[in-house]
Amino acid sequence: MTKRLTINSISNAFRLLTYLVIAFFITPFLVHSLGDSIYGLWILIISICGYMGMLDLGVSSAIVRYVSKYHAEKDIEKVNGIVNSALAFFMFMGLMALAIIICIQQWGVSLFNVSPDNYQTINLVLFIMAVNMALFLPGSVMQSILAGFQLYYLINSIGISVMILKNLSIFILLSKGYGIIQLALITLIFNVTEYLLLLLIIWLKRLPVRFRVRFISLPSLKEIFVILLYSSPSLSPILYRIESRSS
Numbered sequence: 001m002t003k004r005l006t007i008n009s010i011s012n013a014f015r016l017l018t019y020l021v022i023a024f025f026i027t028p029f030l031v032h033s034l035g036d037s038i039y040g041l042w043i044l045i046i047s048i049c050g051y052m053g054m055l056d057l058g059v060s061s062a063i064v065r066y067v068s069k070y071h072a073e074k075d076i077e078k079v080n081g082i083v084n085s086a087l088a089f090f091m092f093m094g095l096m097a098l099a100i101i102i103c104i105q106q107w108g109v110s111l112f113n114v115s116p117d118n119y120q121t122i123n124l125v126l127f128i129m130a131v132n133m134a135l136f137l138p139g140s141v142m143q144s145i146l147a148g149f150q151l152y153y154l155i156n157s158i159g160i161s162v163m164i165l166k167n168l169s170i171f172i173l174l175s176k177g178y179g180i181i182q183l184a185l186i187t188l189i190f191n192v193t194e195y196l197l198l199l200l201i202i203w204l205k206r207l208p209v210r211f212r213v214r215f216i217s218l219p220s221l222k223e224i225f226v227i228l229l230y231s232s233p234s235l236s237p238i239l240y241r242i243e244s245r246s247s
Contacts, residue, residue: 004150004153005150007153008150008152008153008156010153011152011153011155011156011157012152012156014156014160015156015159015160015163018160018163018164019163022163022164022167026167026170026171029171029174030042030170030174030183033174033175034174034179034180034183037115037118038118038179038180041118041122041125041180042125042180042183045122045125045126045129045184046129048101048104048126048129049101049129049130049132049133052097052100052101052133053133053136055093055094055096055097055137056090056093056137056140057093059086059089059090059224060140060141060143060144061144062082062086062224062225062227063082063083063086063141063144063145063148063224064144064147064148065148065227066078066079066082066148066223066224066227067079067082067083067144067145067147067148067149068148068149068150070082071148071149071208076208077215078220079208079209080208080209080210080212080215081215081216081217081219081220082220082223082224083141083145083209083211083215084211084212084213084215084216084220085215085216085217085218085220085221085224086141086144086220086221086224087138087141087211088216089221089224090137090138090140090141091137091138093137094133094134094135094136094137094138095134097130097133097134097137098130098131098133098134101126101127101129101130101133102126102127102130104126105123105126105127105130121179121180121181124181124184125180125181125184128181128184128185128187128188129184129187129188131188132184132187132188132191135188135191135192135195136191138195139191139192139194139195139198142195142198142199142202143155143198145198145202145207145209146198146201146202146207149205149207151201151205154201154205155198158194158197158198158201159194162190162191162193162194162197165190166186166187166190169186169190170183170186173186
Protein backbone atom coordinates (compact mmCIF):
# COMPACT_ATOMS: atom_id res chain seq x y z
CA MET A 1 0.00 0.00 0.00
CA THR A 2 2.85 2.38 0.89
CA LYS A 3 4.59 1.54 -2.40
CA ARG A 4 1.38 2.24 -4.35
CA LEU A 5 0.97 5.57 -2.55
CA THR A 6 4.55 6.57 -3.36
CA ILE A 7 4.18 5.64 -7.05
CA ASN A 8 0.89 7.52 -7.27
CA SER A 9 2.40 10.64 -5.67
CA ILE A 10 5.44 10.60 -7.97
CA SER A 11 3.23 10.15 -11.04
CA ASN A 12 1.01 13.08 -9.95
CA ALA A 13 4.05 15.33 -9.58
CA PHE A 14 5.52 14.18 -12.90
CA ARG A 15 2.24 14.85 -14.72
CA LEU A 16 2.08 18.38 -13.30
CA LEU A 17 5.71 19.01 -14.25
CA THR A 18 5.08 17.70 -17.79
CA TYR A 19 2.07 20.00 -18.14
CA LEU A 20 4.05 23.06 -16.99
CA VAL A 21 6.96 22.36 -19.36
CA ILE A 22 4.69 21.78 -22.36
CA ALA A 23 2.58 24.86 -21.57
CA PHE A 24 5.74 26.97 -21.30
CA PHE A 25 6.77 26.09 -24.87
CA ILE A 26 3.44 25.56 -26.64
CA THR A 27 1.73 28.80 -25.54
CA PRO A 28 4.07 31.23 -27.37
CA PHE A 29 4.02 28.88 -30.37
CA LEU A 30 0.19 29.01 -30.48
CA VAL A 31 0.21 32.81 -30.23
CA HIS A 32 2.74 33.04 -33.06
CA SER A 33 1.00 30.46 -35.29
CA LEU A 34 -2.62 31.57 -34.80
CA GLY A 35 -2.06 35.28 -34.36
CA ASP A 36 -3.19 37.41 -31.44
CA SER A 37 -6.86 37.70 -32.42
CA ILE A 38 -7.45 34.01 -33.27
CA TYR A 39 -5.52 32.90 -30.21
CA GLY A 40 -7.68 35.23 -28.10
CA LEU A 41 -10.80 33.61 -29.58
CA TRP A 42 -9.38 30.16 -28.82
CA ILE A 43 -8.87 31.14 -25.17
CA LEU A 44 -12.42 32.54 -25.08
CA ILE A 45 -13.85 29.27 -26.42
CA ILE A 46 -11.77 27.22 -23.96
CA SER A 47 -13.05 29.44 -21.13
CA ILE A 48 -16.68 28.97 -22.17
CA CYS A 49 -16.23 25.20 -22.27
CA GLY A 50 -14.37 25.34 -18.96
CA TYR A 51 -17.41 26.88 -17.28
CA MET A 52 -19.45 23.92 -18.50
CA GLY A 53 -17.17 21.77 -16.36
CA MET A 54 -19.11 23.09 -13.35
CA LEU A 55 -21.90 20.72 -14.42
CA ASP A 56 -19.76 18.01 -12.82
CA LEU A 57 -21.18 19.28 -9.49
CA GLY A 58 -18.55 17.30 -7.61
CA VAL A 59 -19.98 13.95 -8.71
CA SER A 60 -16.55 12.75 -9.89
CA SER A 61 -15.20 13.05 -6.35
CA ALA A 62 -18.22 11.17 -5.01
CA ILE A 63 -17.56 8.33 -7.49
CA VAL A 64 -13.98 8.00 -6.22
CA ARG A 65 -15.19 7.93 -2.60
CA TYR A 66 -17.92 5.36 -3.06
CA VAL A 67 -15.98 3.09 -5.41
CA SER A 68 -13.19 2.94 -2.81
CA LYS A 69 -15.67 2.40 0.04
CA TYR A 70 -17.76 -0.34 -1.56
CA HIS A 71 -14.78 -2.10 -3.09
CA ALA A 72 -13.22 -2.31 0.39
CA GLU A 73 -16.53 -3.74 1.63
CA LYS A 74 -16.58 -6.16 -1.34
CA ASP A 75 -20.03 -4.87 -2.32
CA ILE A 76 -19.64 -5.06 -6.12
CA GLU A 77 -23.37 -4.47 -6.69
CA LYS A 78 -23.14 -1.04 -5.06
CA VAL A 79 -19.89 -0.24 -6.91
CA ASN A 80 -21.69 -0.80 -10.20
CA GLY A 81 -24.76 1.07 -8.99
CA ILE A 82 -22.70 4.18 -8.25
CA VAL A 83 -20.68 3.97 -11.48
CA ASN A 84 -23.59 3.40 -13.84
CA SER A 85 -25.91 5.91 -12.15
CA ALA A 86 -23.19 8.57 -12.26
CA LEU A 87 -22.48 7.73 -15.90
CA ALA A 88 -26.18 8.17 -16.78
CA PHE A 89 -26.24 11.48 -14.91
CA PHE A 90 -23.12 12.70 -16.74
CA MET A 91 -24.58 11.70 -20.11
CA PHE A 92 -27.57 13.91 -19.35
CA MET A 93 -25.35 16.79 -18.15
CA GLY A 94 -23.12 16.34 -21.20
CA LEU A 95 -26.13 16.81 -23.47
CA MET A 96 -27.08 19.88 -21.44
CA ALA A 97 -23.56 21.30 -21.91
CA LEU A 98 -23.82 20.59 -25.64
CA ALA A 99 -27.16 22.41 -25.82
CA ILE A 100 -25.85 25.43 -23.89
CA ILE A 101 -22.77 25.81 -26.08
CA ILE A 102 -24.84 25.40 -29.27
CA CYS A 103 -27.13 28.20 -28.01
CA ILE A 104 -24.04 30.36 -27.49
CA GLN A 105 -22.91 29.36 -30.98
CA GLN A 106 -26.23 30.45 -32.49
CA TRP A 107 -26.95 33.63 -30.55
CA GLY A 108 -24.00 34.57 -28.38
CA VAL A 109 -21.08 34.87 -30.81
CA SER A 110 -22.19 38.36 -31.81
CA LEU A 111 -21.61 39.49 -28.21
CA PHE A 112 -17.90 38.64 -28.39
CA ASN A 113 -16.89 41.26 -30.94
CA VAL A 114 -15.88 38.63 -33.48
CA SER A 115 -14.99 39.79 -36.99
CA PRO A 116 -17.67 38.75 -39.54
CA ASP A 117 -14.88 37.03 -41.50
CA ASN A 118 -14.35 34.67 -38.56
CA TYR A 119 -18.01 33.87 -37.81
CA GLN A 120 -18.10 30.59 -39.73
CA THR A 121 -14.77 29.41 -38.34
CA ILE A 122 -15.65 30.27 -34.74
CA ASN A 123 -19.07 28.61 -35.03
CA LEU A 124 -17.45 25.41 -36.29
CA VAL A 125 -14.81 25.46 -33.55
CA LEU A 126 -17.49 26.08 -30.93
CA PHE A 127 -19.45 23.08 -32.19
CA ILE A 128 -16.36 20.83 -32.10
CA MET A 129 -15.59 21.94 -28.56
CA ALA A 130 -19.24 21.49 -27.57
CA VAL A 131 -19.00 17.85 -28.64
CA ASN A 132 -15.72 17.62 -26.72
CA MET A 133 -17.45 18.95 -23.60
CA ALA A 134 -20.42 16.61 -24.01
CA LEU A 135 -17.99 13.66 -24.02
CA PHE A 136 -15.79 15.04 -21.23
CA LEU A 137 -18.37 14.52 -18.48
CA PRO A 138 -19.12 10.83 -19.20
CA GLY A 139 -15.44 10.27 -19.99
CA SER A 140 -14.43 11.56 -16.56
CA VAL A 141 -16.21 8.56 -15.01
CA MET A 142 -13.43 6.29 -16.35
CA GLN A 143 -10.81 8.34 -14.54
CA SER A 144 -12.87 8.36 -11.33
CA ILE A 145 -13.22 4.56 -11.44
CA LEU A 146 -9.45 4.08 -11.68
CA ALA A 147 -8.92 6.68 -8.95
CA GLY A 148 -11.36 4.80 -6.74
CA PHE A 149 -9.18 1.71 -7.13
CA GLN A 150 -6.08 3.82 -6.32
CA LEU A 151 -4.64 3.43 -9.83
CA TYR A 152 -3.52 7.04 -10.18
CA TYR A 153 -0.21 6.00 -11.72
CA LEU A 154 -2.09 4.47 -14.68
CA ILE A 155 -4.30 7.57 -15.04
CA ASN A 156 -1.19 9.74 -15.07
CA SER A 157 0.77 7.48 -17.43
CA ILE A 158 -2.02 7.69 -20.01
CA GLY A 159 -2.54 11.39 -19.36
CA ILE A 160 1.14 12.22 -19.87
CA SER A 161 1.40 10.12 -23.05
CA VAL A 162 -1.72 11.67 -24.56
CA MET A 163 -0.60 15.16 -23.55
CA ILE A 164 2.77 14.77 -25.26
CA LEU A 165 1.33 13.24 -28.45
CA LYS A 166 -1.47 15.83 -28.63
CA ASN A 167 0.88 18.79 -28.35
CA LEU A 168 3.33 17.20 -30.78
CA SER A 169 0.48 16.84 -33.29
CA ILE A 170 -0.54 20.47 -32.69
CA PHE A 171 3.04 21.59 -33.31
CA ILE A 172 3.33 19.61 -36.56
CA LEU A 173 -0.04 20.69 -38.01
CA LEU A 174 0.26 24.36 -37.09
CA SER A 175 3.81 24.39 -38.46
CA LYS A 176 2.34 23.25 -41.78
CA GLY A 177 -0.06 26.20 -41.83
CA TYR A 178 -3.21 24.65 -40.38
CA GLY A 179 -5.30 26.70 -37.99
CA ILE A 180 -7.80 26.81 -35.15
CA ILE A 181 -10.22 24.25 -36.66
CA GLN A 182 -7.49 21.61 -36.77
CA LEU A 183 -6.46 22.63 -33.24
CA ALA A 184 -10.01 21.95 -32.02
CA LEU A 185 -10.17 18.61 -33.86
CA ILE A 186 -6.86 17.47 -32.38
CA THR A 187 -8.14 18.37 -28.91
CA LEU A 188 -11.32 16.37 -29.45
CA ILE A 189 -9.58 13.34 -30.98
CA PHE A 190 -6.94 13.02 -28.27
CA ASN A 191 -9.42 13.59 -25.44
CA VAL A 192 -11.64 10.79 -26.79
CA THR A 193 -8.52 8.63 -27.18
CA GLU A 194 -7.67 9.20 -23.52
CA TYR A 195 -11.17 8.15 -22.38
CA LEU A 196 -10.97 4.99 -24.51
CA LEU A 197 -7.53 4.13 -23.13
CA LEU A 198 -8.82 4.54 -19.57
CA LEU A 199 -11.73 2.25 -20.44
CA LEU A 200 -9.26 -0.27 -21.89
CA ILE A 201 -7.24 -0.20 -18.65
CA ILE A 202 -10.41 -0.91 -16.64
CA TRP A 203 -10.98 -3.96 -18.83
CA LEU A 204 -7.34 -5.15 -18.84
CA LYS A 205 -7.06 -4.84 -15.05
CA ARG A 206 -10.26 -6.91 -14.76
CA LEU A 207 -11.79 -4.45 -12.34
CA PRO A 208 -15.21 -5.50 -11.02
CA VAL A 209 -17.03 -2.82 -12.99
CA ARG A 210 -19.78 -3.61 -15.48
CA PHE A 211 -21.59 -1.06 -17.59
CA ARG A 212 -25.22 -2.14 -17.57
CA VAL A 213 -28.49 -0.19 -17.67
CA ARG A 214 -29.90 -2.41 -14.91
CA PHE A 215 -27.39 -0.98 -12.43
CA ILE A 216 -28.75 2.57 -12.83
CA SER A 217 -30.85 3.44 -9.80
CA LEU A 218 -32.29 6.45 -8.00
CA PRO A 219 -30.97 5.27 -4.59
CA SER A 220 -27.41 5.34 -5.97
CA LEU A 221 -27.91 8.86 -7.36
CA LYS A 222 -29.42 9.95 -4.06
CA GLU A 223 -26.42 8.52 -2.21
CA ILE A 224 -24.06 10.52 -4.43
CA PHE A 225 -25.89 13.80 -3.95
CA VAL A 226 -26.40 13.36 -0.21
CA ILE A 227 -22.64 13.22 0.34
CA LEU A 228 -22.23 16.24 -1.94
CA LEU A 229 -24.73 18.21 0.14
CA TYR A 230 -23.05 17.24 3.40
CA SER A 231 -19.63 18.18 2.03
CA SER A 232 -20.90 21.64 1.03
CA PRO A 233 -19.63 24.23 3.57
CA SER A 234 -22.83 26.26 3.24
CA LEU A 235 -25.37 23.41 3.40
CA SER A 236 -23.83 20.88 5.80
CA PRO A 237 -24.67 22.84 9.02
CA ILE A 238 -28.31 23.16 7.90
CA LEU A 239 -28.58 19.44 7.05
CA TYR A 240 -26.96 18.56 10.37
CA ARG A 241 -29.58 20.55 12.30
CA ILE A 242 -32.42 18.98 10.30
CA GLU A 243 -31.04 15.50 10.95
CA SER A 244 -30.58 16.26 14.70
CA ARG A 245 -34.14 17.46 15.10
CA SER A 246 -35.60 14.49 13.26
CA SER A 247 -33.71 11.96 15.38
